Structure formats: structure tokens, C-alpha cells
Amino acid sequence: MGRPVIGIISNRHLINDEYPAMAVGTMNCEAVGLAADCVPLMVPADPSVTAVADLLDACDGFLLTGGRPNVHPSEYGIDETPAHGAFDRPRDALVLPLIRACVEAGQPFLAICRGFQEVNVALGGTLHPEIREIPGRMNHRMPPNGTLAEKFALRHVVRFAEGGPFHALLDSREVMTNSLHGQGIDRAATRLVIDGRAEDGTPEAAYVDGAPGFTLSVQWHPEYSATTDPVSRRLFGAFGDAAREWAAGRRPSPVRRIA
Template identity: 50%
Template sequence: MARPVIGIICSRHLVDGTRETQMTGRRNIDAVANAADCAPLLIPSLPDAISVGDLLEAVDGVMLTGGRANVHPRHYGEELTERHGEMDEGRDGVALPLVRACIERGVPIFGICKGIQEMNVALGGSLHPEVGELPGKHRHRMPKGCKDPKIVFELREQVRLRPGGVLATMLGTESIVTNSLHGQAVLEPGERVVLEGWAADDTVEAISVAGARSFAVGVQWHAEYEAETDPVNSVLFGRFGDAARAYRKLRRAAAA
């Protein structure tokens, strides 16, 4: 039997500063293919080229990946400033309605790094462009200038999980350690957004969606890193894959 299909959202990227492409990291693809045991399908962040409705007829789950660009602040009622950094409005135009459609239809959705931020904004929440600037917060980025993956993705963030919550139940623990590679972070949670995990400085590290009919989880760390072997990330991708298999079965039964 064919594996469930997971749509992996891409981001705008300029090759040599001139040639526009759509791309995602290899780790995202490998995590879906191996840790979730699903078939990866790349989604271009081009609102004029794809319809969310058509897309959801083709996939059994959606993965919102990390990305260098931030969500445009107009989507949560703020003016754009230099502090908000790089934008990718094409991705905003696909990701935000895609989140809402997945929740409405019960399609499994997994938001990673930028993906948790997109989930929050799509449901009416807000973000802070550089959480380390807030009083009492620490810097959540990798060491400046470092390119060694072992250091970049080092497990440096102690995360406490909501007792009895979605992630705590899924992982069988209320305390985990993750990597930390972000500036922007959840500020005010959106409607139906349930806070599931916090860093030591109370920065939001994980969310779920209240009343969601399927897997609807966002995490601030890069869960695609060592997704097959990390004790936290492997469980998350395994459960995401299970949800996609269940959704595919329902779709096939409804079409029969």
C-alpha cells in the first residue's frame, strides 16, 4: 500500500542573488520519509500557482518548516520595521490559509520553528521579532558565525511541558532538552492555541490546537534534526506519520 503523502512547505530563495527558487532543507525531506515513514511532496510558496483546496486533495498531512524569513507583521496588526528582518510574503500567502484549512478539515499539521509561528499567527496570535530583547529572556540563537552542525543543533534548551498536556502525554515526560535556533517567537497565543512547552525563560517552545481532530502541533526547535534517533523528535515524527496514515484511511473510506 502506498505511503501517506506529506506536503512540505518551501521558502523563497535566491541563487547567486538573482535566480529565484523554492527550497527546503534535506533534513525536512528525510524526516518525513524516514522518521514519519511517509512520502514527501514539496509545496511551493507561490499563492498564484497553487490552491489550498487543490493541495489538500493531494496530501494526507502538512509540515511547516523553518525558514530564514519572518512572518510579515501586518498579519498580526503591526507595522513592518527593520527589526522584523527578512520577509517571504509568498510563503505567508500559502502557509497561513493552509494552517486554517488543515485545522478545519482535520488534516494533520506539524509546525517546526517558523512553522509554530505561522500556526500561531494563522489562528490570531502575535510574535516578537527577537525574543532575546525582552526583559528576562535569553538569546535563543546558535553561536554567531558557527557552521558546525553538532554545535548549531546542540541540545541546549531545557523545555518544561504542560503537565497532562498533548506533548507531555505523547512523550511520557514533563521535561525535555532541545536545540535552539530562533529569534522570532510566540508572544500572544492565538485563538484555540494551547501552550504546551516553555524554555527556562518562559519563551513558548511548543503548542497544540484545542479541539483539533488530528495531530496539530507546533514546536519552536528544529525537530527535523536527527529525527530518527533523537528521543523527542523521533516520537513527534512517528505520531505525525501515524496521524497521516489514519487520515489517509478515512479519506479512502469516504471515497469508496
């Protein structure tokens, strides 16, 4: 049996400001191929060219990537404002039902940044467009200048719930993470368990309560240095193991809790 196939959700881009393209980051491909030991497959995030049912058949799991466009606020019952930024409506139309289908079937996914927010919205939660404007919150956006290494540098602590799945997987109650997001979870969906928070209370790690499969979601970007950063390596390793179980015909178990 070959390696499991992981569908990596793409984002829309304009090459030379005129040629439309869909693309996934090299970091995401390397994280899936090397840290998770799976086959990375780019998914066009547009229901006009693919369908959720086709993707579920073609892939053994999904990496819900970050991206500059935000989930459109109409998806969680809020009127659009300039603060909500840019959008990718075709991605909304494909990925939100894909998440619900994966949760129902137990098909594994790992959600990152925008993907973390998509999971919350798909299950009925809401987002805040600019969390740094909330009293007591810090600025979670990436530095506007500097090298890529400086933008993805570890910036704050995330603390996990005692005995929760992130504590079990990472063998620690606290880890240092990078931070490259402007919006974040406002009201968590009923089934979304916030299992880790930044020092200012911002939700940073979650899973779906009662889901039969792997549903770990993080607000930070573990794909950066995924093969060398110990936190990222464990996250992608566990995700790869879940995809291998799915490919072998077994429903992957959720990450265990500490007894």
C-alpha cells in the same frame, strides 16, 4: 495502499545570488521519509502556482517548516520595522489559510519554528520580533559560527504541562531541545494552547484547542537527527501515524492526554 504523502512547505532562495528557486531542507525530507515513514513532497509556497484546495487533495498532511524570513507583521496588525527582518509574502499568503483549513478539516500538520509562529498568527495571535530583548529572556538564536552540529546542538530545557499531549507523547515533563530562532510568540491565539515553555518562559510547544486532528507545533527543530534523537523520533512517528489515519479515510485523533 502506498505511504501517505506529506507536503513540505518550501522557502525561497537565490542560487548564486541571481537564480530564484524554491527549496526544502534535506533534513526535512529525511525526517518525513525515514522518521515519519511517509512520502516527502515539496510544496511551492506561492498561491500563484498552487491553491490550498489542491494541496488538501494532494497531501495527507503538511510539515510547516522553519525558514529565515519571518511572517510579515501586517498579518497580526503590527507595522513593519527593521527588527522584523526579511519576509516571504507569498508563503504568508498560502500557508496561513492552509493552516486554518487543516484545523477545520482535521488534516494533520506538524509545525516547526517559523511554522510554529505561523500557526499562532493564522489563528489570531501575535509575534515579538526579538525575544532576547524581553527582560528575563535568554538569546534563543543559533550560534553565529561553528559547525552544523554545533548550531543544532541541544541548548535548553523545555517543560511541558502535566498530563498534556506532549507529556503523553514524549513520556516526560522535560526534554532538551536545540534553539535557532530570533522571534517568538508574544500573545498566543485564543485557541492555541501553550503546552511547553523554555526555562525563561518562552513558548516552545503548542496545539490547537478543540481541533479534530493532529496540530502539534514546536519552536525548536526536531528534523535535525530525527531518526536518532528520541524526542524527534516520537514527534515524527506520531505525525506519520496521523497521516496514515488520514490517508485511510479516518480523521486522526489529537494526541491523547494523560488521564
